[in-house]
Amino acid sequence: MITVRNLSKVFPPDIKVLSQISFQVDEGEFIAVIGGSGSGKTTLLRCISHQEKWTTGQLIYQSNDITTPGLLERWKLAKDFAFLEEKPALNRNKSAIKNVMMGRLYQTPIRLLTGTTSRDEHVMGMDYLEKVGLLDKGEKKVGQLSGGEQQRVAIAKALIHNPKVLVADEPVSGLDPKATEYIMQDLKSLCQERNMSVIATLHQVELAERYATRIWGLSEGKIVLDIPARSLTMREKQLIFGAP
């Protein structure tokens, strides 16, 4: 579904962050990206979701080359790719459901300004909140929700336009163990039930081993390990994180 060839990213003046990265991602895969601090995980995710300009490389999505997207390709990217930032921007003074509805692509300008939603859309938004286990919190202001609940509102918001690929940067950073398990389970279900592809960076190797279907190990801007998810050996961990 996604093919990346020789992706490199250099920030000015000459900061080489990603180097000659190539991979293929299929539908329904849950890829965990692990690596030490500064190895280039966030930059890789930002490049995949076109938040960041590529220095070199080629991105093929559903047989179309969208490396330098034109207007039509941009629209397709916005429709099919969702990017979940480490600290998602939510409006703390608006309800969970209103925040979710703000993720809709086809909002009228007046709705965008006022935050109003039609009844059908409201029901649809509640459906998404239900998917992430927050049906009973829909009318609560986001500022009154816990960190884990806010993250799940952000996931529901990212899902509302039915993306085929969810790119998530540290979706469980700063969450307690229970909220972490909930969110990891949510992401896994999305892959299994909706055949969505998820690419997520994770700091905890153990979560990658338990929930993902595939693990990418990143070191100094290169994918040094690409394997079906399982417990990593000490040697593999050293390859990614260096010797202790």
Ligand SMILES: Nc1ncnc2c1ncn2[C@@H]1O[C@H](COP(=O)(O)OP(=O)(O)OP(=O)(O)O)[C@@H](O)[C@H]1O
């Ligand atoms: N906009 C930028 N301009 C210059 N350098 C950047 C920029 N963004 C990232 N970098 C550099 O690229 C390198 C990789 O950063 P990145 O955030 O991708 O790493 P990471 O693996 O996600 O790290 P962490 O786990 O600490 O979040 C770092 O050395 C960082 O300083």
